[in-house]
Amino acid sequence: MATDLSSVPDMTASLEPLPRIDAYEQWQQSEGVTTVSGFYIEDLNALELGPWKRKGGRGAIVNLEGTGGVNDMHVVEIAPGGASEPERHIYEEMVYVLSGRGSTQVWYADNRKSSFEWNQGSLFAIPLNANYRMFNTSGSQPARYAAVTNLPSVLSLFHSIDFVFSNPFAFTDRFSGANEYFAGEGRxxxxxxxxxxxxxxxxxxxxxxxxxxxxxxxxxxxxxxxxxxxxxxxxxxxxxxxxxxxxxxxxxxxxxxxxxxxxxxxxxxxxxxxxxxxxxxxxxxxxxxxxxxxxxxxxxxxxxxxxxxxxxxxxxxxxxxxxxxxxxxxxxxxxxxxxxxxxxxxxxxxxxxxxxxxxxxxxxxxxxxxxx
Ligand SMILES: [Fe+2]
The missing domain is CATH 2.60.120.10 (Jelly Rolls)
Incomplete structure (x- = not known):
């Protein structure tokens, strides 16, 4: 005779609940950086920023309602004559320059560094997991950029900060290290x-x-x-x-x-x-x-x-x-x-x-x- 499973009492009611973990949220808190939310932002140029150690400058993390948690925006300002901390990460980042001018160095291998210059209005992407560093080449004006990243999705999938920020893998199918990589007219x-x-x-x-x-x-x-x-x-x-x-x-x-x-x-x-x-x-x-x-x-x-x-x-x-x-x-x-x-x-x-x-x-x- 078949057992009626629907009649088994809930034996789990007295047990500890399974913790619900949002790896991205945890990372954001551990960064200790200014965060911004809402439906929209009136002016990215006027957005109030705070210290952001990882970037070596000032910044804010923006999570607008409409992202549904799939991506985010990092607004970063580099001081006149300053440079960002070198970084690499397993998430994509598209960078739009809001103000100022500067240059970026990008590399997988230390002996093959590509470098290119940008100005207010420039748009580029950091190749996945490439090392990079941003330089503000003005001695008097700050440089500010807004980068959209898929870090929230990537961190939620792997929930390992080490894997995302300290990973040696080189995506050479995306970036060969060629000098003209950032120079082309495109196709x-x-x-x-x-x-x-x-x-x-x-x-x-x-x-x-x-x-x-x-x-x-x-x-x-x-x-x-x-x-x-x-x-x-x-x-x-x-x-x-x-x-x-x-x-x-x-x-x-x-x-x-x-x-x-x-x-x-x-x-x-x-x-x-x-x-x-x-x-x-x-x-x-x-x-x-x-x-x-x-x-x-x-x-x-x-x-x-x-x-x-x-x-x-x-x-x-x-x-x-x-x-x-x-x-x-x-x-x-x-x-x-x-x-x-x-x-x-x-x-x-x-x-x-x-x-x-x-x-x-x-x-x-x-x-x-x-x-x-
Ligand atoms: Fe649309």
């Missing part, structure tokens, strides 16, 4: 995708037309250092906005130029999270929340997105199925203009009027009141 692929390891200035890099996303927008997708993470830059015209869409967590949208706001909302939730921005702001749309970026200023708005997943090496969990520029009605993740909540465009027109700017979306939005 452009179909789909506005640029494979490169260094961009001198994200403010002025050439963008390409992206019709499907609307708003007369332009864009370039960026794949750095054979990373699993990726980046892109998008720009859209004054008095316009691109279509709402959604995807996985961890896309850090850093405003480079322009004035405007972003709306974030959960499907079916009539309340929006509104983030007003100017250059230096960063917003991370939470996983599968719809989001939309609005230009209410007199000039083009441009942003840099540093994402959890790249295009070449995909991390499937970070994608919303069906394509982020295909209508939700066709199984995609984008809301076409005619399917948008009409209150969104009304809000956009009010914000434009408040800035003395005009809407340029006549013919795109059925209920647009503009003549342009």
């Amino acid at each position: 452009l692929h179909r789909g506005r995708t640029l494979e490169t390891n260094f961009i001198a200035d994200v403010h002025s890099i050439q963008l390409h037309e992206w019709k499907e996303r609307g708003g007369g927008g332009t864009n370039v997708m960026i794949e750095l250092a054979q990373n699993s993470m990726g980046a892109h830059i998008s720009q859209f015209k004054p008095g316009t906005y691109k279509k709402a869409h959604r995807h996985g967590p961890g896309a850090h949208v850093i405003i480079l130029d322009g004035l405007g706001f972003s709306l974030l909302w959960r499907e079916g939730d009539p309340s929006w999270q509104k983030c007003d921005w100017t250059p230096g702001a960063v917003v991370v749309p939470p996983e599968n929340w719809f989001h939309e970026h609005f230009n209410t200023g007199p000039a083009p708005a441009r942003y840099l997105a540093l994402r959890f997943t790249g295009l070449h090496y995909r991390q499937r969990a970070a994608f919303q199925g069906g394509g982020t520029d295909v209508s939700v009605k066709l199984g995609g993740a984008q809301i076409e203009y005619e399917d948008e909540d009409p209150r969104i465009h009304a809000m956009f027109e009010r914000e434009l009027a408040a800035h003395g700017a005009v809407c340029r979306m006549k013919g795109l939005i059925p209920w647009c009141t503009s003549e342009r």
Whole structure:
């Protein structure tokens, strides 16, 4: 006769609970560094920093709501004429220079050091687990950068600080140590995708037309250092906005130029999270929340997105199925203009009027009141 297992009493009720461990959280506490959270940050340039021994300068660790814990941002400032502590780590790091100028040394083997220079607006990636050191080459101005890393995911997987920060493995398939590694123009692929390891200035890099996303927008997708993470830059015209869409967590949208706001909302939730921005702001749309970026200023708005997943090496969990520029009605993740909540465009027109700017979306939005 079969035993009815469902009737066995819970013998575990009096036992010690299994501890719940967040290895990333533990690491963060042990670093003793300033931490920042929230939906968005108004200005990375003004972010208050504290001492960060590992970096040999001042810094802060940023964990915005929309990362869902998959990635984070390290904001670091190097003193005039100073240098960071040499580091290596088994997590990817994309570096965007907020201010100042300097150089970086990168190496696997001590006798093969690559070195390159950067300025405000430069973007590059440290090859996985390469040794590196940052130098501020100005004697009078601090240099500040914001780096998006996948350390939270990596530490959660391996939960060993030694493995992540003191690992001798060299990923020579990602970085050969060649001197021109950070010098190349990169290689452009179909789909506005640029494979490169260094961009001198994200403010002025050439963008390409992206019709499907609307708003007369332009864009370039960026794949750095054979990373699993990726980046892109998008720009859209004054008095316009691109279509709402959604995807996985961890896309850090850093405003480079322009004035405007972003709306974030959960499907079916009539309340929006509104983030007003100017250059230096960063917003991370939470996983599968719809989001939309609005230009209410007199000039083009441009942003840099540093994402959890790249295009070449995909991390499937970070994608919303069906394509982020295909209508939700066709199984995609984008809301076409005619399917948008009409209150969104009304809000956009009010914000434009408040800035003395005009809407340029006549013919795109059925209920647009503009003549342009
Ligand atoms: Fe997005």
